[in-house]
Ligand code: KG4
């Protein structure tokens with residue numbers, strides 16, 4: 001019988017985490033904040049054939065990979081199932097069928113081991129990735145969240161509370177990278193290919209800033225920026241002129257990222273907070289990493305930037321947030337369900 005009523009919380013638990021919200025089937029194992037295993041099986045190459053993530057293909061790929069990725073993680077960590085103290089899993093947001101594969105596996109695993117199940121919000125996982133980068137990191141800090149689904153600057157006040165200081169009113173920054181990649185006929189995944197195309201490009205293409213409102217409640221917009229890129233390319237094509245893809249990619253990258261970096265650092269200064277962290281796939285972008293690092297250094301602000309592999313989807317970040325929730329006893333019932341969308345509060 002599943003019974004965790006009298007479960008005793010440990011100070012440095014061994015947590016096995018699963019992530020399957022999009023096209024990566026990932027499993028990680030941590031002991032406290034120490035990473036023991038980090039396994040990922042990606043279906044990105046298959047998805048690339050279709051120019052983007054096809055939900056049914058993602059679900060099938062997770063079904064094929066989930067058993068193997070857990071086996072790999074246990075082998076990497078040199079552990080047996082019986083050594084696991086809790087199972088954390090992404091329950092949303094993401095593709096419903098994809099989430100259900102990881103969630104069903106995690107439920108059965110926790111049930112069989114009679115250990116707590118921890119249902120993790122994917123976005124809170126991106127925020128928590130920084131805790132593994134610096135094992136002494138403690139809130140408060142300012143977080144720049146930049147992924148394919150979210151763009152926000154947050155005041156992370158405690159292990160469980162993040163206040164949104166500013167966010168996008170339309171597309172997410174990663175989504176804009178992916179759409180601009182399509183305009184420039186670059187293959188999936190868009191973000192890394194726009195970054196590559198931006199190499200050697202100049203910032204000569206006039207584009208609007210992604211920041212549309214300053215002051216209290218900063219607002220970003222990426223839909224207008226994307227449309228400006230489309231209009232610029234179409235106008236040149238109609239005139240029979242060649243589009244310099246390097247310049248377009250470099251100018252877009254700068255217009256998309258500069259306001260996020262500037263406003264993140266300004267937010268920390270305004271609130272007198274001495275530490276900045278970042279998370280989400282776009283934080284793997286080299287231009288973002290170097291501009292944010294340089295600005296933090298010039299202002300004497302400590303920056304905790306997760307490794308690139310921990311910015312894009314992975315299970316270590318789910319384990320990190322799982323640990324925060326474990327330590328405050330936030331366990332999920334076996335009836336927990338997957339959620340396609342969870343609002344960012
Ligand atoms: O966090 P993530 O892996 O998935 C979501 O939770 O959305 O983020 C994926 C997004 C995609 O839009 C992808 O194009 C973008 O992150 N991305 C990048 C880079 N690597 C991934 N964008 C810009 N430059 C990159 N190097």
Ligand code: ZN
Pocket residue numbers: 122126147148280281312313
């Ligand atoms: Zn993500």
